[in-house]
Amino acid sequence: MRTVIVYYSKFGNTRRVAEAMAEVMGRAGEVRVVGIEQLTAGDWEGVDLVVVGTPTHAFSVPAAVRFVLRVQPQGILAGKSVAAFDTTVRAWPFRRLRASPKLLRRLRRLGGTPVAEPETFFVAMHGAPAAGGTDLLEEGQIDHARQWAAKLLDPS
Ligand SMILES: Cc1cc2nc3c(=O)[nH]c(=O)nc-3n(C[C@H](O)[C@H](O)[C@H](O)COP(=O)(O)O)c2cc1C
Numbered sequence: 681m682r683t684v685i686v687y688y689s690k691f692g693n694t695r696r697v698a699e700a701m702a703e704v705m706g707r708a709g710e711v712r713v714v715g716i717e718q719l720t721a722g723d724w725e726g727v728d729l730v731v732v733g734t735p736t737h738a739f740s741v742p743a744a745v746r747f748v749l750r751v752q753p754q755g756i757l758a759g760k761s762v763a764a765f766d767t768t769v770r771a772w773p774f775r776r777l778r779a780s781p782k783l784l785r786r787l788r789r790l791g792g793t794p795v796a797e798p799e800t801f802f803v804a805m806h807g808a809p810a811a812g813g814t815d816l817l818e819e820g821q822i823d824h825a826r827q828w829a830a831k832l833l834d835p836s
Pocket residue numbers: 688689690691692693694695734735736737738739740767768769770772775803815
């Protein structure tokens with residue numbers, strides 16, 4: 681199994697989830713973790729499973745990610761398994777409006793075959809952003825990431 685995990689991360693949490701998943705997936709095959717800013721067409725080549733993870737921004741997929749996915753060639757993910765996750769603030773209003781279902785729809789539109797339901801990893805806000813506060817993964821979310829990664833390797 682060759683996997684690429686593509687992520688976008690403003691504060692580092694989505695990257696941490698991607699890296700925890702890669703630790704597990706690396707035991708079962710080849711895995712690469714790529715920041716979406718560095719993504720090139722070659723990153724899709726020879727890959728069986730594509731996982732994309734982003735934070736939820738404004739109840740949806742961050743604009744930077746939407747842009748990158750919009751310019752991918754039609755059908756680029758045909759024949760590949762795909763999965764999507766987001767990081768979301770548990771206490772945010774309208775929490776049901778999260779990025780991963782929309783992200784998965786975009787991956788399917790590029791030809792990918794979903795192998796799992798969209799997944800969410802929760803972060804909590806620590807302090808006011810203006811005072812240097814940030815969002816940090818809730819306890820247990822790295823374990824959750826490892827478990828979800830193991831499930832993606834064996835979706836049956
Ligand atoms: C511009 C902006 C908009 C956001 N909108 C939402 C939102 O609609 N819902 C939500 O749950 N969290 C929202 N958040 C919080 C992010 O989900 C949180 O910062 C993110 O999960 C942290 O991941 P990262 O460390 O990988 O950036 C927003 C954050 C930013 C910076």
